[in-house]
Amino acid sequence: MSADQPMLSVRGLNTVFPGERGRLHVVRDVSFDLAPGEVLGIVGESGSGKSVTLRSLVRLYRPPTEISGSVIWNGQDLLRVGDTRMQDVRGGEISMIFQEPMTALNPVLSVGKQIRESLAEHEGLSGRPATERATELLSLVGIPSPRERLDAFPHEFSGGMRQRAMIAIALASSPQLLLADEPTTALDVTIQDQILKLLLRLRDQLGMAVILVTHDLGVVAQTCDRVAVMYAGRLVETAPVRELFRNPKHAYTLGLRRSVPDGGAARTPLAPIGGAPPDLRSLPPGCPFAPRCAYVKPACHEAEPPLVNVAPGHASACIRHDVLPTPQKERS
Amino acid sequence: MSAAPETAFQASREAADETVFDVRGLIKTFPVERSMLERIQRKPRRAVRALNGVTLQVERGETLGIVGESGCGKSTLARCLVRLHEPDEGTIRYGDDDVRTLKGEALRGYHRKVQMIFQDPYGSLNPRMTVGAILNEALAVHRMRPSAQIPARIEELLELVGLPLDAAERMPHEFSGGQRQRIGIARALALEPETLVADELVSALDVSVQAQVINLLLELQERLHLTVLFVAHDLRLVRHISHRVAVMYLGRVVEVGETEALFRDPRHPYTRALLSAAPSLEPDVTTVADAVEGELPSPLNMPAGCPFHPRCPHAMDACRAAVPELVARDGRRHACILEPADAPGG
Numbered sequence: 001m002s003a004d005q006p007m008l009s010v011r012g013l014n015t016v017f018p019g020e021r022g023r024l025h026v027v028r029d030v031s032f033d034l035a036p037g038e039v040l041g042i043v044g045e046s047g048s049g050k051s052v053t054l055r056s057l058v059r060l061y062r063p064p065t066e067i068s069g070s071v072i073w074n075g076q077d078l079l080r081v082g083d084t085r086m087q088d089v090r091g092g093e094i095s096m097i098f099q100e101p102m103t104a105l106n107p108v109l110s111v112g113k114q115i116r117e118s119l120a121e122h123e124g125l126s127g128r129p130a131t132e133r134a135t136e137l138l139s140l141v142g143i144p145s146p147r148e149r150l151d152a153f154p155h156e157f158s159g160g161m162r163q164r165a166m167i168a169i170a171l172a173s174s175p176q177l178l179l180a181d182e183p184t185t186a187l188d189v190t191i192q193d194q195i196l197k198l199l200l201r202l203r204d205q206l207g208m209a210v211i212l213v214t215h216d217l218g219v220v221a222q223t224c225d226r227v228a229v230m231y232a233g234r235l236v237e238t239a240p241v242r243e244l245f246r247n248p249k250h251a252y253t254l255g256l257r258r259s260v261p262d263g264g265a266a267r268t269p270l271a272p273i274g275g276a277p278p279d280l281r282s283l284p285p286g287c288p289f290a291p292r293c294a295y296v297k298p299a300c301h302e303a304e305p306p307l308v309n310v311a312p313g314h315a316s317a318c319i320r321h322d323v324l325p326t327p328q329k330e331r332s
Numbered sequence: 333m334s335a336a337p338e339t340a341f342q343a344s345r346e347a348a349d350e351t352v353f354d355v356r357g358l359i360k361t362f363p364v365e366r367s368m369l370e371r372i373q374r375k376p377r378r379a380v381r382a383l384n385g386v387t388l389q390v391e392r393g394e395t396l397g398i399v400g401e402s403g404c405g406k407s408t409l410a411r412c413l414v415r416l417h418e419p420d421e422g423t424i425r426y427g428d429d430d431v432r433t434l435k436g437e438a439l440r441g442y443h444r445k446v447q448m449i450f451q452d453p454y455g456s457l458n459p460r461m462t463v464g465a466i467l468n469e470a471l472a473v474h475r476m477r478p479s480a481q482i483p484a485r486i487e488e489l490l491e492l493v494g495l496p497l498d499a500a501e502r503m504p505h506e507f508s509g510g511q512r513q514r515i516g517i518a519r520a521l522a523l524e525p526e527t528l529v530a531d532e533l534v535s536a537l538d539v540s541v542q543a544q545v546i547n548l549l550l551e552l553q554e555r556l557h558l559t560v561l562f563v564a565h566d567l568r569l570v571r572h573i574s575h576r577v578a579v580m581y582l583g584r585v586v587e588v589g590e591t592e593a594l595f596r597d598p599r600h601p602y603t604r605a606l607l608s609a610a611p612s613l614e615p616d617v618t619t620v621a622d623a624v625e626g627e628l629p630s631p632l633n634m635p636a637g638c639p640f641h642p643r644c645p646h647a648m649d650a651c652r653a654a655v656p657e658l659v660a661r662d663g664r665r666h667a668c669i670l671e672p673a674d675a676p677g678g
Binding site: 045160161188190192216219221222245257259261262266270271274276 | 395401402508510538539540541542543544546547550551565567568569571572573575591592605606608609610611612613614615616624627628
């Protein structure tokens with residue numbers, strides 16, 4: 001898949017929120033490529049900038065929030081196209097699903113009506129063909145008796161079914177890229193399992209690429225082809241999923257991996273990352289992770305390390321990447 | 333017993349064999365508001381059965397993990413144990429106490445012995461009180477110390493949970509989520525409890541911070557010989573810290589046993605489904621075999637027979653006929669007719 005031309009190419013993305021207590025630089029110099037049909041995971045803790053990155057790609061923020069850099073999509077820079085073109089892309093070629101379906105769905109419109117809105121807007125379908133397509137979409141995402149459920153309102157669905165309905169709406173425009181912001185975080189594990197498998201099946205059936213924002217390493221391991229780890233607004237490591245879990249090359253990634261119980265003897269102390277994520281308004285000089293890092297050396301405090309290739313397809317912004325141990329395997 | 337760091341937290345169950353909690357046949361229903369139309373039509377009041385006959389024992393000094401998906405009743409059970417909810421039927425014995433009938437001084441004593449820590453470190457601390465005042469209130473209300481000794485005790489508690497001493501003068505909002513959870517733990521420990529009931533203690537925290545709080549819990553349990561009920565949906569954490577695990581589904585315990593045995597060889601089809609749905613950290617390990625179809629039935633419209641049968645890949649007619657009892661087998665208890673009990677005497 002890496003042999004393909006990237007369908008999305010992000011370079012030097014920066015997002016700055018104005019604020020009473022000073023400007024908040026939430027996304028800092030983020031660059032990555034996405035191949036057609038690829039599932040890219042963006043993983044990080046709260047406040048790392050992962051959701052803002054996702055939303056910045058389709059300009060979900062208006063001035064005075066500043067988004068700069070470039071987001072090249074099908075030969076066009078989405079940060080520079082007009083609002084009309086952006087609206088075609090948003091919810092059209094690029095769709096988005098959210099953690100909380102209840103806040104993303106319109107509570108006073110039936111699910112069928114919401115799917116038909118998108119079909120009319122992006123596919124020019126109405127009347128009976130639209131109804132048929134909407135039924136097809138509900139069936140595609142695994143909602144039982146789809147024809148009858150078209151008239152149901154979001155509150156009549158369970159959490160898992162709402163998430164499916166939201167995915168059906170997102171798919172109505174036949175997107176080439178689906179942006180998924182913590183799509184299973186509010187769901188129980190058996191339902192999460194169903195939704196993640198659904199996303200992978202849709203990727204295979206429709207050839208759609210997915211960017212999945214999550215804080216859950218297990219979700220990343222089971223769904224993504226490639227992973228980007230974010231910390232304090234920057235990408236600190238990107239790698240194919242196996243490589244990232246077997247051979248992490250950033251001390252933060254290793255720390256995250258080790259914070260999770262992974263098969264050491266039961267009831268032994270875990271290995272937490274000390275301290276707390278930094279305040280974006282007063283970042284330390286040098287590597288933002290240095291104050292919490294177990295492998296820190298004086299050079300780490302001097303300059304913020306750039307994201308550089310440390311192995312084919314594997315980039316890290318850690319100058320100590322060559323001394324990091326490999327994590328042990330999880331017991332089965 | 334050796335105290336090498338690798339086994340540092342293994343010793344706390346030495347005194348096991350003594351049942352502290354003995355819960356039998358616990359039923360808790362919540363009334364459901366009728367809509368205006370239903371009231372006009374004089375439809376009968378309906379009720380959700382959050383607990384539908386829970387039977388469970390907790391041994392002194394152990395950590396019992398209670399897992400299950402939303403709506404399974406695990407939080408309701410925790411709240412019934414600390415008398416935040418009044419069950420409809422069933423008994424809760426704690427040592428020699430019949431918990432449901434405790435009143436007055438005996439009830440205060442029970443509340444001192446069994447403390448609850450909540451999920452939401454933001455909502456469970458009074459935002460207008462300093463941390464010192466929050467701890468002081470707990471100590472004063474239960475007359476834990478003569479007032480002259482209270483400041484020293486507050487310092488002791490802060491130190492115990494790893495907070496700086498100047499925390500006493502600060503307000504809850506000045507702390508991060510992980511630190512707030514430490515404040516909640518300090519408040520619970522102020523009463524020198526024997527048992528902690530922790531409801532989703534770390535679910536609201538980031539993973540790196542979760543590990544800090546889990547380590548604190550393990551350490552405190554060791555030092556203070558606490559019994560811990562750890563209610564959580566994170567199976568990986570539960571496996572790591574629990575001696576035994578109880579799996580709940582639709583208001584019932586469907587399986588309970590020693591942690592490793594239960595995780596390695598789950599007997600109830602729901603336990604198998606739940607464990608296999610948890611995403612592995614190994615990209616090459618995909619566990620799909622026991623994935624279940626469908627979702628939790630509405631607790632307003634409970635299926636007849638085994639509550640899991642509508643989603644169970646092995647369901648047969650007998651499963652629809654009667655609710656399977658929790659039976660003992662191989663040192664485990666589970667409620668599935670496909671796995672009969674040990675033959676008596678065999």
